[in-house]
Amino acid sequence: MINFILTLPEIYLILLICILFFYNIIYASSKKYKFPLLNENTINLILLAFIYLICIAYNQPIFDAAILNSLFYKNTFSITLEYFLFIIGFIFFILTKKYTIEHFNSYEILLILVISFLGMVGMITSNHMFSMYLSLELQSICFYILVATRSKNLQAIEASLKYFILGSFSSAILLFGISYIYGYTGLVYFEDLAKFLMTYTHIEYISAFTLGLLLLFIGLLFKIYAAPFHFWISDIYQGASYNITMFFAIIPFISFFSVLVKLVYLVFYDYIFFIKDILLIVSIFSMLCGSIGALYQLQFKRLMAYSSIAHIGYFLTSLVTLDIQVLLYAVNYIFLYIITITIIFGIIINIESKKFNTYKFNTYKYMNNLSDFYLFARYNKTLAFIFALSLFSLIGVPPLPGFLAKLFLLTALLNETAYMLIFVVIVASLISAYYLLKIIKYMYFGIYNYNLYFFKFIQPIPYINVISIVYITMLTLLCILYPDFLIDIASLMTISLFI
Amino acid sequence: MNIKHFTFLSSLVLYLITAILWILFDPYQVTFQFLFSVHILEWSFDFGIDGISLVFLFLTTFFMPFCFLFSWNTKSITINMYYIAMLAMELLLICIFITLDLVIFYIFFEAILIPIFIMIGLQGLRARRIHAAYLLFFYTLVGSMFMLVAIIAIYLHTGSTSIQVLWFSEFSTIRSNLLWLAFFFAFATKVPIYPFHIWLPEAHVEAPTEGSVILAGILLKLGTYGFLRILLPSFIESTIYFIPLVYLLASIAVIYTSLTTLRQIDIKRVIAYSSVSHMNLCILGLFSMNLLGVTGSILVMLGHGIVSAGLFFLIGMLYNRYKTKIIFYYSGIVQLMPLYATALFLLTLGNVSMPLTVNFTSEFLILCSLLEHSIYLLVFASIGIFLGTAYSMWLYNRLVFGTLKITYIKYYKDMNRIETYLIIPFIIAMLLFGIYPKFLMDMFIPGVLNIII
Numbered sequence: 001m002i003n004f005i006l007t008l009p010e011i012y013l014i015l016l017i018c019i020l021f022f023y024n025i026i027y028a029s030s031k032k033y034k035f036p037l038l039n040e041n042t043i044n045l046i047l048l049a050f051i052y053l054i055c056i057a058y059n060q061p062i063f064d065a066a067i068l069n070s071l072f073y074k075n076t077f078s079i080t081l082e083y084f085l086f087i088i089g090f091i092f093f094i095l096t097k098k099y100t101i102e103h104f105n106s107y108e109i110l111l112i113l114v115i116s117f118l119g120m121v122g123m124i125t126s127n128h129m130f131s132m133y134l135s136l137e138l139q140s141i142c143f144y145i146l147v148a149t150r151s152k153n154l155q156a157i158e159a160s161l162k163y164f165i166l167g168s169f170s171s172a173i174l175l176f177g178i179s180y181i182y183g184y185t186g187l188v189y190f191e192d193l194a195k196f197l198m199t200y201t202h203i204e205y206i207s208a209f210t211l212g213l214l215l216l217f218i219g220l221l222f223k224i225y226a227a228p229f230h231f232w233i234s235d236i237y238q239g240a241s242y243n244i245t246m247f248f249a250i251i252p253f254i255s256f257f258s259v260l261v262k263l264v265y266l267v268f269y270d271y272i273f274f275i276k277d278i279l280l281i282v283s284i285f286s287m288l289c290g291s292i293g294a295l296y297q298l299q300f301k302r303l304m305a306y307s308s309i310a311h312i313g314y315f316l317t318s319l320v321t322l323d324i325q326v327l328l329y330a331v332n333y334i335f336l337y338i339i340t341i342t343i344i345f346g347i348i349i350n351i352e353s354k355k356f357n358t359y360k361f362n363t364y365k366y367m368n369n370l371s372d373f374y375l376f377a378r379y380n381k382t383l384a385f386i387f388a389l390s391l392f393s394l395i396g397v398p399p400l401p402g403f404l405a406k407l408f409l410l411t412a413l414l415n416e417t418a419y420m421l422i423f424v425v426i427v428a429s430l431i432s433a434y435y436l437l438k439i440i441k442y443m444y445f446g447i448y449n450y451n452l453y454f455f456k457f458i459q460p461i462p463y464i465n466v467i468s469i470v471y472i473t474m475l476t477l478l479c480i481l482y483p484d485f486l487i488d489i490a491s492l493m494t495i496s497l498f499i
Numbered sequence: 500m501n502i503k504h505f506t507f508l509s510s511l512v513l514y515l516i517t518a519i520l521w522i523l524f525d526p527y528q529v530t531f532q533f534l535f536s537v538h539i540l541e542w543s544f545d546f547g548i549d550g551i552s553l554v555f556l557f558l559t560t561f562f563m564p565f566c567f568l569f570s571w572n573t574k575s576i577t578i579n580m581y582y583i584a585m586l587a588m589e590l591l592l593i594c595i596f597i598t599l600d601l602v603i604f605y606i607f608f609e610a611i612l613i614p615i616f617i618m619i620g621l622q623g624l625r626a627r628r629i630h631a632a633y634l635l636f637f638y639t640l641v642g643s644m645f646m647l648v649a650i651i652a653i654y655l656h657t658g659s660t661s662i663q664v665l666w667f668s669e670f671s672t673i674r675s676n677l678l679w680l681a682f683f684f685a686f687a688t689k690v691p692i693y694p695f696h697i698w699l700p701e702a703h704v705e706a707p708t709e710g711s712v713i714l715a716g717i718l719l720k721l722g723t724y725g726f727l728r729i730l731l732p733s734f735i736e737s738t739i740y741f742i743p744l745v746y747l748l749a750s751i752a753v754i755y756t757s758l759t760t761l762r763q764i765d766i767k768r769v770i771a772y773s774s775v776s777h778m779n780l781c782i783l784g785l786f787s788m789n790l791l792g793v794t795g796s797i798l799v800m801l802g803h804g805i806v807s808a809g810l811f812f813l814i815g816m817l818y819n820r821y822k823t824k825i826i827f828y829y830s831g832i833v834q835l836m837p838l839y840a841t842a843l844f845l846l847t848l849g850n851v852s853m854p855l856t857v858n859f860t861s862e863f864l865i866l867c868s869l870l871e872h873s874i875y876l877l878v879f880a881s882i883g884i885f886l887g888t889a890y891s892m893w894l895y896n897r898l899v900f901g902t903l904k905i906t907y908i909k910y911y912k913d914m915n916r917i918e919t920y921l922i923i924p925f926i927i928a929m930l931l932f933g934i935y936p937k938f939l940m941d942m943f944i945p946g947v948l949n950i951i952i
Contacts, residue, residue: 378576397613398606407602407647414651426644433640434633437616441629445620481539 003067006074009057009082013118016049017111024107042107043097046114050090057083064499066127070189073127076496078258080489081124085254088338089117091468092250095346096243098462103241109149113247116142120255129178129188132259136174136223139255140167143248150241159239166222166232174219180212190267197270210274217275220263224256226316227285230309234297237305242366245301246345249308250338257315257334264319265327265497272322280320283421286313287428294435300348300367303435304341307394310428311337314409317425321416324494329408331490336393336405339476343390346469347383350461351376373442383466386473388440393476395433401479408487506582507567510589514560517553521942524553529945531599531663545599545661550943551950552596554797555717555724558804559596561928562716563589565921566709569812572917577621584614585709592717596724601650601660604729608685608721609643612636615718618710619702628705634698642688642695649681665733672736679737682730683745689722692745692782693752696775703771704824708815711767715774716808720800723778726785727793732950738786745786746876752779753883760890766814766824769894770807773850776883777803777858783880784865787872793947794940795864801932801939802857806849809925813843816918821908826894828908830901835911840899842914842922847895849929851888857932 004011020042028038057079064075100110119142122135144167148160178188184207187193203209218229225233237245264272272279290310297303318330348367367373377384393402406429413422479486525532531547548556566585570578588611595607612635619632654660657668670678688695699719703711731738753776760772777799784796816839818824833840852858862884869877903911914922932939 392613398609403606403609407651410648411651411654414648415655422648426648430637430641430644433637437633437636441620441632444617445629445632483539 002065005061006065006067007072008060009053009086010118010121012049012053012056013114013121016046016053017114017118020045020107020111020114024111028107037105038107039101039104039110042110043093043100046110047090047093047097050086050093054083054086054090057086064496066191070191071128071131072122072125073190074125075499077261077493078125080493081254081258082121084335085117085120085124085251088250088254088342091342091346091472092247094468095342095465096246096349098465099243099349103243104149109146112142112145116146120251123255124258126259126262127190129182129190133171133175133178136259137171139252140171140223143167143252146244146247147236147240149244150239153239155235155239156241157239159236162232163236170219170222170229172219173215173222177212177215177217177219180208180215182212184209184212190262193267194269197268203271205274209271213268213271214275214278216263217279220256220260221282224253224260224312225309226282226312227287227289227309228282230286230289233309234293234302234305237301238299242301242345242349245304246342246349249304249345250342253308253334253338260319261327261497264322269322272319276320276322279316280421283313283316283320284424286310286316287424288313291428291431291435294432297435298370300370300372300439303370303439304344307432307436308341310432313428314425317409317413317418317421320421321413321418323412323416324498326409326412326416328487328490328494329405329412331493332486333405333409335486335490336401336476336479339472340390340393340402343386343469343472343476344394346465346472347387347390350465351380351383352459370439370442373439376443380461383461383469384443386469388443389473389477391436391440395436396429399480401476404480404483502579502582503567503571506586507564509586510560510563510567513589513593514564517556517560520548521553521557524548524550524942526550526942526945529949544603545663546597547599548597549949550946551724551727551797552946554801554939554943555596555720556593558720558801559589559592559717561924562712562804562808565808565812565924566712568917568921569709569712569815570707581618581621581707581709584618585713588614588618588713592721595721599662601653601662601665601729604662604725605643605647605650608646608725609640611718611721612639615706615710615714619706622705622707622710625705627701631698631701631705635702638688638691638695638698642685645681646685649678649685652678662728662733665729668733670734675734675737676740679730679734679741682725682734683741686722686725686730687748689725690719690778690782691722691775692779693748693755696752696756699775700768700771703811704765704767708811708818711771711811711815712808715770715811716804719774719778720804723781723785723796723800726782727797727950731785731788731793738788742786742788745782746873749779749782749786750876750879750883752776753783753880754886757883757886757890761886761893764825764827766817766826766894766898767811769826769890770810770814773887773890774803774807776887777807780862780865780880780883783876784861784868787865787868788951789868789871790944790947790951791864792868793951794944795861795868797943797947798857798861798864798932798936798939802849802861802929805925805928805932806846806856806858809846809922809929810843810850812918812922812925813839813846816914820912826897828904829898831899831903832911833899834903836913838914838919842919842926843895843899845926846922846929847891851891852884855933856929857936858929860933860936 024038024042027033028036060079062076062079066073116139119135119139123132123139126132126135144160144164147163148156150156182188185193185196187196222229237248240248287310290306290313294303294306297306315330315334318326352366389400393400396402396406410422410425413425520533531549534545534547536543536545563585567582591607591611595604598604616632616636619628619635622628650660653665656670657664691699702714706714756772756775760769763769763772781796781799784792784799814824821828849856849858852862866877866880869880
């Protein structure tokens with residue numbers, strides 16, 4: 001019974017997938033109804049289902065329990081992350097509704113998106129090496145397909161092939177690392193491993209265990225595109241269609257974050273110093289490569305890809321310092337970062353313009369190049385203002401939530417006397433200020449030129465999207481006045497990891 | 500009532516509030532007055548003013564209505580954003596001057612970058628302005644990052660971010676010196692002291708007139724205000740340790756920027772470099788650490804604020820008419836613009852620190868205080884002041900006298916009514932504080948004594 005109560009969101013998700021499958025397959029292929037297009041219906045159903053899902057996730061009983069033969073484990077950490085995941089997913093579906101309806105005729109993409117949510121929930125709650133690995137694979141396979149949805153585009157095909165090959169490669173490394181650890185310790189459950197490593201103190205530095213640890217973490221860092229393993233991600237961002245890019249930018253972050261935090265703080269806490277130097281190098285590399293690489297990008301998506309690499313570097317500092325307070329503030333950072341990125345992409349995805357063409361009138365143009373942002377502030381003052389605020393927030397200019405996150409992170413790092421990391425964080429954030437200001441420069445200070453020509457036919461933006469963007473922005477701005485809200489949640493989450 | 504009226508009226512109301520504060524202020528009380536604190540859950544941030552912050556509050560609220568008036572008849576697409584940016588800037592500046600908390604100070608110190616960045620970037624069509632806006636943004640951002648780290652270090656050391664706590668807390672020598680350097684770097688880029696001054700002329704040239712007025716009048720004073728509020732009272736030993744460095748940089752700056760001024764071709768650049776020179780003189784007085792010097796440097800801030808703001812308004816009037824700021828195109832305007840020439844003459848006299856102007860009083864006090872420290876310093880400062888006379892007179896001569904260059908500018912038009920009324924208060928304030936500075940000095944000298952001793 002307890003399994004049933006605690007896995008209600010997952011069960012609901014699985015049922016949702018089944019029902020959507022039946023609905024689409026039967027209704028869309030019916031000759032009687034003339035093969036209707038079910039995109040809009042499906043996305044409406046998903047939105048409705050996500051509201052219920054959020055309610056269920058919110059009303060979950062909060063106590064620590066292992067479920068389904070201890071394959072999964074639920075505590076405040078995982079429940080909060082699940083809840084956050086569903087909320088962000090709901091916002092994602094609202095903001096991309098128009099784009100999806102206009103650009104995709106097939107319902108499969110929506111189903112695959114929902115299936116990948118199942119994988120992510122599995123990752124968040126996993127308590128076993130194999131449940132973690134299998135959920136990760138479920139998620140990854142969905143992602144490979146999602147990148148390839150723009151099948152007539154050469155870039156998309158290249159990107160999906162690249163993603164598939166490199167993704168399976170990194171999965172193989174991950175699995176190799178797991179098998180080494182299993183071979184050395186004979187254990188696969190997270191709790192068992194943690195207890196074993198806490199009591200057994202004779203592991204040598206040069207051993208199969210260290211190799212396994214290293215391979216495991218390299219596999220995971222490959223998946224979250226930390227710096228030395230980041231070369232593919234900008235192509236993926238560029239090749240995927242806009243809603244998929246948004247999906248990649250905001251949602252997988254949560255699941256990988258939870259897995260990394262659990263592995264570092266829960267499982268390998270006593271032996272993580274074996275690979276601490278490597279994590280430190282990866283963190284510094286990510287911050288510097290991300291911020292320097294973004295300087296030379298001319299396309300918005302590639303720029304955001306590099307920017308997210310830099311932010312992964314900030315987050316990885318919490319894994320290097322191994323301090324609860326740093327972790328707490330990293331959680332806070334992740335929340336604010338994800339919400340800010342959601343706002344940025346949510347604005348971008350809704351601005352489209354009809355490109356005037358003598359043969360076809362309805363070719364759409366999105367903000368692909370940075371130069372497309374020319375004088376955006378003149379066309380839509382509200383959204384341009386919110387966009388500029390979000391970018392300033394990413395830079396970390398004071399009265400905005402991004403500053404709060406950076407302030408707390410720096411405080412925690414200084415408390416740990418990690419001076420080198422602080423220096424790198426400051427340098428990276430200064431460099432990143434340059435390219436983010438570049439977008440603001442284009443938006444506000446542009447001079448009339450040919451780019452205006454396209455945006456004469458700018459399309460109206462759905463009312464609901466604008467409203468939701470404005471509300472999210474207001475909520476994040478409220479975090480400045482009421483910062484304890486997020487910190488309380490983050491501290492509850494981090495404390496629950498250690499009980 | 501549109502945005503224009505609303506912002507103008509609110510700036511007037513703020514000026515009224517400052518005037519009332521000045522009346523209610525008790526100058527014989529050494530501690531902070533009108534204290535109140537804002538509670539955000541477990542943190543509480545204190546606010547309050549003393550004489551020094553009242554001077555700056557007065558300066559801020561005195562300029563702002565004129566900035567709104569100056570662009571009263573301008574028609575532009577972006578004018579509303581402009582007004583909002585200016586009002587936001589005024590509110591942020593007021594918050595900086597009344598706060599007694601390091602974090603709040605830092606937040607508003609940085610936040611002011613957003614409106615000034617937008618103000619500089621929005622104006623004009625020159626591509627160079629973006630470069631200028633970037634320079635401004637990055638110089639301040641880099642400097643204040645160090646300040647942020649220093650503030651966090653202070654928080655971890657003392658457990659509080661209150662400035663009053665900081666004044667009475669002790670640090671080890673190395674830590675104190677490092678914190679001093681971090682704060683110094685942040686404020687020195689804002690003042691700006693010699694090696695960090697490149698952004699200022701660029702920003703002045705590209706900024707709109709109101710932007711220049713705010714920049715020269717108040718934003719540069721943020722750095723010196725930071726020195727007064729945080730650096731001097733908190734790290735006295737470190738200040739004494741680093742005084743030679745500061746003196747070296749500032750005395751280089753006084754002479755170097757004055758000489759640079761002599762070869763500029765842009766009127767705004769001339770005034771910008773002259774304000775760098777004046778602010779460095781102010782730094783010399785500030786770090787003399789005695790009553791005369793600090794009083795003199797506060798008066799320099801006030802006087803330089805008033806005079807350079809007036810000069811920038813006058814240059815803005817020229818620019819609005821003829822759309823150029825290059826000296827070459829102007830000559831002999833006294834013949835057709837007598838009112839303008841008179842106003843420019845009076846404010847130029849202020850810039851060369853003629854007796855009867857506030858600049859004379861202040862620079863005299865600074866020179867007196869420097870005599871206690873070193874005779875060479877006095878010589879350097881005097882050379883700087885002399886060069887100041889040289890370039891101001893040279894500029895005035897080039898602009899106002901000589902033959903009319905009617906090949907370049909065909910139609911001349913003297914100051915209209917709104918512009919005349921706008922410039923008169925600056926001249927009155929300059930002369931008033933120059934002739935009878937005592938009522939002003941009475942106000943802030945208890946605060947200065949509080950800092951020095």
